[in-house]
Amino acid sequence: MSLEIERKFLLSAFEPPPTAVRQHIEQGYIAIKDDGTEVRLRRIGEGRVLGVKRRASPPAGPAARIEVERALEEREFTDLWPATEGARVIKDRYTFEASGAIVQVDVYQGGLAGLRTVEVEFATEAEAEAFAAPDWFGAEVTGVKAYGNQTLATAGLPES
Template sequence: MEIERKYLPLDLPANLNDYKCHKIEQAYLNTAPVVRIRKQDDEYFLTYKGGGMMAREEYNLPLNEKSYYHLREKADGNIITKTRFLIPLEDGHTAELDIFEGKFAGMLLVEVEFSSIEDANSFVPPKWFGKDVTNDGHYHNSYLSKI
């Protein structure tokens, strides 16, 4: 189960390059339900996501490089590329700040994953997180792959 909230950050942490980051490329084989392939640094995954906004089923399976690139040729729509920064928060959670590249260059999105719906609902975001877009499907990467 994936439980996460999404925000449109107002600004970036001053010391952004001090945080661990990942280079991500992902493509969609289907968007309802979501079937996605992802290259994260030198790792490859096939992901299934069920319906929902804040909470939904999620299953990840490992892929090898050859399988990833074979499936990528079958993907529909835009291939999403981004750098994801992992920023520890004072409450023990981790902010995943995505800085998009390519077609969506300049777009910023920050997500936080939770262990329970109660934890997600009680979360108080830092001021720099900006507007909560958790329940707006326009900020799902699967939607971005289609526009």
């Protein structure tokens, strides 16, 4: 179990730097609760993962969530994947260092094509609060339900 502390922003444009590491991600949701708890499957390259996320209890801030992940065998993943029908996202993730932080840019595909987001993870809430987003980041959408992957997977692109 780990505590995930991250902030998320929109991007209007993105050109991967030469140092970026690209991963193709297929992500599907088995369960999504109204309180933000989710059970998801992920195929990242050759890896397959079952993950559970939920909001951290106070005093943790809005950017903090509890995350548990377990590796799956190919057969387990294949058996569970049909349960995610209608709740999936496909994206390419680019990971690199920028502005003194490790950033992850997600470039969505399929029905979410055109959407690009960037996330920055932090070791502490204080680091997250102190982070000054660089000029190339767009609007912050940390905690905005419409831009959560589980909502994107089930409802598609937000109206605005």
